[in-house]
Amino acid sequence: MRNIAVIAKREIASYFATPLAYIFIVIFLALTGAFAFYVGGFFIREQADLEPFFVYHPWLYLMLIPAVAMRLWAEERKTGTIEVLMTLPVTTTEAVLGKYLAAWGFSGIALALTFPMWITVNVLGSPDNGVITASYIGSFLMAGAFLAIGSCISSLTKNQVIAFIVAATVCFLFTLSGLELVLNFFRAWAPELLIRTIASMSFLTHFTAVTKGVIEFRDLIFFASLIVFWLFANVVAVDFRKAA
Amino acid sequence: MPEMIVLKDLTKRFGPLVAVDNVSLTVGIGEVLGFLGPNGAGKSTTMRMITGFIEPTSGTAEVCGHDVVRDPVAVKRRIGYLPEGAPTYGDMTPESYLGFIAEIRGFDGADKRRRINEVAAKVELGEVMCQPIETLSKGFKRRVGLAQAMIHDPDILIMDEPTDGLDPNQKHQVRSLIREMAVNKAIVVSTHILEEVEAVCSRAVIIARGRLLADGTPEELVARASNHNAVVIAVDAAHAETARRHLESLSSVKAVDSIGLSDGVARLRVMPRNAGLIAADIGELARAKNIPVREMFVERGALDEVFRAITTGSPGSRAGAADA
Structure with a gap:
C-alpha cells in the first residue's frame, strides 16, 4: 500500500510540475x-x-481522458525511466495501481472543480441533489474506466501519439456499442446473445442509467469489472513489454 | 569473500537472437567486476537480468541468496542500479527525485532527509538540488542517476556504463567514487573503455556475442597480449645484424622482429618465450658482446589488443591458448 501511495504521489506531482494539469x-x-x-x-x-x-461527459472524456492516460507508461518507456521504476523494490501491480490512481485522482480533481455548476442549479431552483450525486459518481467511474483502457494501451507503445489514438478509438467503441447505429451493423448476421453482450458493454447505456439517479448494482459492477480487467491487462503488458 | 551475485548458466533469447549465452560467474564483497565487451555483446542484458528488470530464458541469477525470478523484490531491495544512460524523471528536481527513491526504499522523515543530504554531498549535487533535472548538464544528470543507485547504501551496486559521455574530469570523479565504495560492496560496472578497467576494476570479464570469453584481473588479461614482456631495444644500424643474431641465440628468446629504422638507429622487438622476463638476459648479452644499446624498455602489452583478439576471435595473441 505504501509503495502505491509513494508512486501515486510522485505521479500527481509530475502532472502539476508541467502545464499539463492546468491546461487539462x-x-x-x-x-x-x-x-x-x-x-x-x-x-x-x-x-x-x-x-x-452530464450528458456530454462521455464525449468529453473520449477526447480528454486518453490525453491524460497516454503518457502514463509510454513516456516511461520512451525515456527509459521504466528501467529505474521496475528495478526499485516494487511489484508491477503496485506500479500500475499507483500510476492509475494518480491519473484517476487527477481526473477526480478536474471533475470536482465543476462544483460551481452544482451551486448554480441550487441557487436557481431546487434540483434533486440525489440525482446529481449519483451522476457525479457515475461520471467519475466512467472516467476511471476510460483511464484503465488508456493506461493499458499506453503500456503497449513508446509513442504517446499512438497511445492516444488507439485508446481514443477503443474508448469510442465502448462508448458507442449501445447505439442502434452500431447494433444494426451486427443485427444482420450476429446471434442475439452477441448483440446483447455488445450492447451491455456500452458506457453510454450504463452512464445514462446512473445519471437518472438510480445507482444500480450492475452498473457499478460493470465499471468496476471493466477497470479491473484493463488494469490486469496493463500489469501483464508491463511485465511482458517493459524491456522491448 | 562472501558471494553476493551468483549466475548459473544464465541465458536470454530474444526470438532467434541469443543475447546472453550460458553465462556463469560469481561476484563477492570487495570486488569491482568490469563487464567488458563490444556494443551489443550482452552486457546490458546480463545486468538487466541480475537486477530483475527482465527474466532469464533459462539459468538462474541469485543475489544475496535470493533468486531473481522467485523473489524479485528482495533482490531489488539489496541492489543499487544505474541503467544505461542514467534515465531520470526530467520534470523533477534532484531533491524531489531522490526523495521519491528514498521513500520507495522505505526511508521516512529525518532518516530520509539525512540520506538525501549524504548522497547529494557524495556526488556533489549541492547547487543544482532544486533545478529540474532536464535543465542540468549531462554530468549532473549522471550524478543524479548515481545518487539514485547509492541512496540506500546497497551491498550490491550495478552500473551500466557509468562514465559514458562524461568529460575526463567527470570520468575521474566517478571512478574515484567507485573505488571508494568498493571496500564493502560488490560492484559490477560495464564499459567499453579499456583504460577504465585498469583504473577501477579488481577483476574483468570479457563478453562477446553473449558468451563469457575471459575472466581475470586486468593484469592477467594484459598478460595475454602477444607483446607482453617483450623488450624493445634500439641499437646503431651498423650493429643491428650482429645484435639480432646474438639475441636469437638466447634460449629465453622466441623471436626478434625489426620494427623500424630511423636516423641510423634500428629498433628491435625481442619476443620472450612463454612471456618470460628477458630484460636481464639481454642486458648481460649486450655487455658481453659489446653491443652499444641506446635505449631499452619492456612492453606490458595493451588491453585493447587482448580485447580485440578475444572478441573478434582473431589469432595473433596468446589469448586462446591461455583460456581455460
Missing part, C-alpha cells in the same frame, strides 16, 4: 460549461437539474 483542468471546465450552456440548453430548458451538463 481549464479546458475540461471550459468545455463542460460550454456544452451545458450552449449545446445542452441549460437555461432554455428551465429545469433545475444538471442533465445537460
Whole structure:
C-alpha cells in the first residue's frame, strides 16, 4: 500500500510540475460549461437539474481522458525511466495501481472543480441533489474506466501519439456499442446473445442509467469489472513489454 | 569473500537472437567486476537480468541468496542500479527525485532527509538540488542517476556504463567514487573503455556475442597480449645484424622482429618465450658482446589488443591458448 501511495504521489506531482494539469483542468471546465450552456440548453430548458451538463461527459472524456492516460507508461518507456521504476523494490501491480490512481485522482480533481455548476442549479431552483450525486459518481467511474483502457494501451507503445489514438478509438467503441447505429451493423448476421453482450458493454447505456439517479448494482459492477480487467491487462503488458 | 551475485548458466533469447549465452560467474564483497565487451555483446542484458528488470530464458541469477525470478523484490531491495544512460524523471528536481527513491526504499522523515543530504554531498549535487533535472548538464544528470543507485547504501551496486559521455574530469570523479565504495560492496560496472578497467576494476570479464570469453584481473588479461614482456631495444644500424643474431641465440628468446629504422638507429622487438622476463638476459648479452644499446624498455602489452583478439576471435595473441 505504501509503495502505491509513494508512486501515486510522485505521479500527481509530475502532472502539476508541467502545464499539463492546468491546461487539462481549464479546458475540461471550459468545455463542460460550454456544452451545458450552449449545446445542452441549460437555461432554455428551465429545469433545475444538471442533465445537460452530464450528458456530454462521455464525449468529453473520449477526447480528454486518453490525453491524460497516454503518457502514463509510454513516456516511461520512451525515456527509459521504466528501467529505474521496475528495478526499485516494487511489484508491477503496485506500479500500475499507483500510476492509475494518480491519473484517476487527477481526473477526480478536474471533475470536482465543476462544483460551481452544482451551486448554480441550487441557487436557481431546487434540483434533486440525489440525482446529481449519483451522476457525479457515475461520471467519475466512467472516467476511471476510460483511464484503465488508456493506461493499458499506453503500456503497449513508446509513442504517446499512438497511445492516444488507439485508446481514443477503443474508448469510442465502448462508448458507442449501445447505439442502434452500431447494433444494426451486427443485427444482420450476429446471434442475439452477441448483440446483447455488445450492447451491455456500452458506457453510454450504463452512464445514462446512473445519471437518472438510480445507482444500480450492475452498473457499478460493470465499471468496476471493466477497470479491473484493463488494469490486469496493463500489469501483464508491463511485465511482458517493459524491456522491448 | 562472501558471494553476493551468483549466475548459473544464465541465458536470454530474444526470438532467434541469443543475447546472453550460458553465462556463469560469481561476484563477492570487495570486488569491482568490469563487464567488458563490444556494443551489443550482452552486457546490458546480463545486468538487466541480475537486477530483475527482465527474466532469464533459462539459468538462474541469485543475489544475496535470493533468486531473481522467485523473489524479485528482495533482490531489488539489496541492489543499487544505474541503467544505461542514467534515465531520470526530467520534470523533477534532484531533491524531489531522490526523495521519491528514498521513500520507495522505505526511508521516512529525518532518516530520509539525512540520506538525501549524504548522497547529494557524495556526488556533489549541492547547487543544482532544486533545478529540474532536464535543465542540468549531462554530468549532473549522471550524478543524479548515481545518487539514485547509492541512496540506500546497497551491498550490491550495478552500473551500466557509468562514465559514458562524461568529460575526463567527470570520468575521474566517478571512478574515484567507485573505488571508494568498493571496500564493502560488490560492484559490477560495464564499459567499453579499456583504460577504465585498469583504473577501477579488481577483476574483468570479457563478453562477446553473449558468451563469457575471459575472466581475470586486468593484469592477467594484459598478460595475454602477444607483446607482453617483450623488450624493445634500439641499437646503431651498423650493429643491428650482429645484435639480432646474438639475441636469437638466447634460449629465453622466441623471436626478434625489426620494427623500424630511423636516423641510423634500428629498433628491435625481442619476443620472450612463454612471456618470460628477458630484460636481464639481454642486458648481460649486450655487455658481453659489446653491443652499444641506446635505449631499452619492456612492453606490458595493451588491453585493447587482448580485447580485440578475444572478441573478434582473431589469432595473433596468446589469448586462446591461455583460456581455460
